[in-house]
Every structure is written in C-alpha cells, then in structure tokens.
Amino acid sequence: MLKIIKSLFGTKNDREVKKYFKRVNEINALELKYQALSDEELKNEFNGLRKKVQENHTSLEKILSDVFAIVREVGKRTLNMRHFDVQLIGGMVLHEGKIAEMKTGEGKTLVATLPVVLNAMSGKGVHIVTVNDYLAKRDAEQMSAIYNFLGFSVGVVLSSSNSDEDHKKAYECDITYGTNNEFGFDYLRDNMKFANNEKVQREHNFVIVDEVDSILIDEARTPLIISGPTNRTLDGYIKANEVAKKMQKGEPLEANALAKGEKQKGDFVVDEKNRSILITETGISKAEELFGVENLYSLDNAILAHQLDQALKAHNLFEKDVHYVVRNKEV
Structure with a gap:
C-alpha cells in the first residue's frame, strides 16, 4: 500500500x-x-x-x-x-x-x-x-x-x-x-x-x-571562552561563608529510602564520591532566610547560589594541609 x-x-x-x-x-x-x-x-x-x-x-x-x-x-x-x-x-x-x-x-x-x-x-x-x-x-x-x-x-x-x-x-x-x-x-x-x-x-x-x-x-x-575583569566584589563570599557555617550537615539517604518518599534530613548532604554538595529543600529555605532573598535560584541571585555552594565545599570537602596549604597568609 x-x-x-x-x-x-x-x-x-x-x-x-x-x-x-x-x-x-x-x-x-x-x-x-x-x-x-x-x-x-x-x-x-x-x-x-x-x-x-x-x-x-x-x-x-x-x-x-x-x-x-x-x-x-x-x-x-x-x-x-x-x-x-x-x-x-x-x-x-x-x-x-x-x-x-x-x-x-x-x-x-x-x-x-x-x-x-x-x-x-x-x-x-x-x-x-x-x-x-x-x-x-x-x-x-x-x-x-x-x-x-x-x-x-x-x-x-x-x-x-x-x-x-x-x-x-x-x-x-x-x-x-x-x-x-x-x-x-x-x-x-x-x-x-x-x-x-x-x-x-x-x-x-x-x-x-x-x-x-x-x-x-x-x-x-570546543567552546569559545573569553575572560575579563569583573566588577563584582568579594562581599558575597564573606556573607556566603557566614550562611554556610549556620547550615546543618545531613547524612545521605539510601536509594530505597528515597524511593519510599523519605525526606532528606539536614540542610545539605555531601557527595564524597563526586565531590559535590547537595542543598536540601529545608537548606534552600534556610539560606533564603539568612540571605534575605525570596528565591535563591532566580536570575538575580544566581551568584549567591554559586557562592554558597563554594562556601559549603570549602568547609566540608577541602581539608587544610591535605587539599590546600596556607603560606604567608595566602592559600
């Protein structure tokens, strides 16, 4: 046909x-x-x-x-x-x-x-x-x-x-x-x-x-990459560091527990294998309250989300004299 x-x-x-x-x-x-x-x-x-x-x-x-x-x-x-x-x-x-x-x-x-x-x-x-x-x-x-x-x-x-x-x-x-x-x-x-x-x-x-x-x-x-000076200050990192210190680390749930719909405890969990940080729902709400913003992941606040992620990694994934050293007050 x-x-x-x-x-x-x-x-x-x-x-x-x-x-x-x-x-x-x-x-x-x-x-x-x-x-x-x-x-x-x-x-x-x-x-x-x-x-x-x-x-x-x-x-x-x-x-x-x-x-x-x-x-x-x-x-x-x-x-x-x-x-x-x-x-x-x-x-x-x-x-x-x-x-x-x-x-x-x-x-x-x-x-x-x-x-x-x-x-x-x-x-x-x-x-x-x-x-x-x-x-x-x-x-x-x-x-x-x-x-x-x-x-x-x-x-x-x-x-x-x-x-x-x-x-x-x-x-x-x-x-x-x-x-x-x-x-x-x-x-x-x-x-x-x-x-x-x-x-x-x-x-x-x-x-x-x-x-x-x-x-x-x-x-x-091969992406085209270009760099230049930025007008942003480091104030955001200082604030993000303060927020990171107030957030509670939680233990990651097993896959079967997540499948059953159990809620992740704590404000964030550390993925040691992939060396990354996962902020939980309660952690996002807490961060928004501490930063004084309505939505941490809006376009206007994207830099805050990045700075908080970096601050949490610095505290929970990087160990002094193992992953980095400080000499003459410089990392």
Whole structure:
C-alpha cells in the first residue's frame, strides 16, 4: 500500500523538489526580460525592488523569482557564470533556513550569492560563515563582482586583523564574510563592552553557514571562552561563608529510602564520591532566610547560589594541609 501511495503522490522529498522546480520555471521565464536590459537598466530594476523591500511595500518571498533572475544575469555579465537550475533550488533551500547538501565542485560559493543578495536587500546585513580565513577572503573577493554590481558593500573579518575599528567597518558592510571563531569571539567581546557604541557587531539578520556539519557539530565541541575583569566584589563570599557555617550537615539517604518518599534530613548532604554538595529543600529555605532573598535560584541571585555552594565545599570537602596549604597568609 505504501509503495502504491508513493508511486501516485511521490515521497515528501519528491513533493518538495517539485515545488522548487515550479519556482525555477518562473525564474527561467524572466531570463529573457532581464537579459535584454542594459547594465544601468538592470541596476535600476534591482534598486526599485530593494526600495520596495525597505519601505515594507513587498516581501522577500514575493520578489524571490525576480531577484534570483537578476542575480543570475549579473553572474553571467560579471563572472561569466550562469546559475544552473539545481543551484537556484539550492539558493531557495538556504533562503528558507534549511540545509543544502552539495559536493565539492558543485558551486556552493555561487549558490550562496542568491540568498545573500535577497536577504541583504533589507539593509540589515548578511553574514557568511566559513571554516578558515583563506576561504572567507577568497569567496569575498570572487563574489564581490556580483555584489558590487548591485550596489552592495562587502567586508571580511579576519583573525589577522584584531582592531575593533577594522572589525566594525567589516560588520557595517551589507555583506560580511568571516570564520565561525571570529564571529563568535566578536560576539563575546561585544557582551563585555560598557557602551553600545563600543560594540563592533550590529543586529543579527541572516546568516549562511558553509560546511555546517563541521562548524555546528565538530567545531562546537570546543567552546569559545573569553575572560575579563569583573566588577563584582568579594562581599558575597564573606556573607556566603557566614550562611554556610549556620547550615546543618545531613547524612545521605539510601536509594530505597528515597524511593519510599523519605525526606532528606539536614540542610545539605555531601557527595564524597563526586565531590559535590547537595542543598536540601529545608537548606534552600534556610539560606533564603539568612540571605534575605525570596528565591535563591532566580536570575538575580544566581551568584549567591554559586557562592554558597563554594562556601559549603570549602568547609566540608577541602581539608587544610591535605587539599590546600596556607603560606604567608595566602592559600
């Protein structure tokens, strides 16, 4: 029965591809129209569409066919490259935020120009993430002929250029190429700035990730870590130390006792094996009362919960001259 249904209606993938080919036919039908225009007329046609988008008189979906047809024509004139039908489908897939699987040599760099131009029309910027500086620089230089023809500025964020000024200029461009690490670290650094005008990145609008499996799976296993001076004082630790001294240690219950619903006694229990502290319900209530807060684990009090945990560990897991020593009044 399943085979009969598939033969009549096709698989979900077949139906999706069929939908895309319908749009491809629309784009192909526009080819002669834009082919007949001069460079200046083609630019004017595109600028008219861009103005409509920025004034909210149309949506990107409504003008997709025209924009893709224009980009294809510009590709022919500037790079002597014409987007194939399957590349148009790849561009539509990327525009919808989906993954387009393409083998090396199938023209990923050229495919990206279609959704990049379409989404850059809003004036909010587009990011293209690559795996290394060489690819970012190469792709930006190769494809800038298309982007510049249509009036877009192109920037590249490279690891060799660490100045905020250079990065800010690149982000202010309509289209910005760079690596996942540089984009990530710039985002982290921006969140450590004290004023908005010191930030290098602007709003995040649309991004295309090259080699998405490598960047979002393999590379993501290594977190981006950044550090800087903090404005917090040590007063919280002093208070947490006082609270920790007033809390009663309880003995951990056996698994079968917990299964029967027995309540854990004491304000906290020590897990020697995992070297961790578990604060009980009564302990949380007691800590909230001693700290003078309503909820110890709210976002505003997250630092208090951390400081109390550290204070309880210091008193119950770390033994002087075994786990640490004190010399010249320093730990």
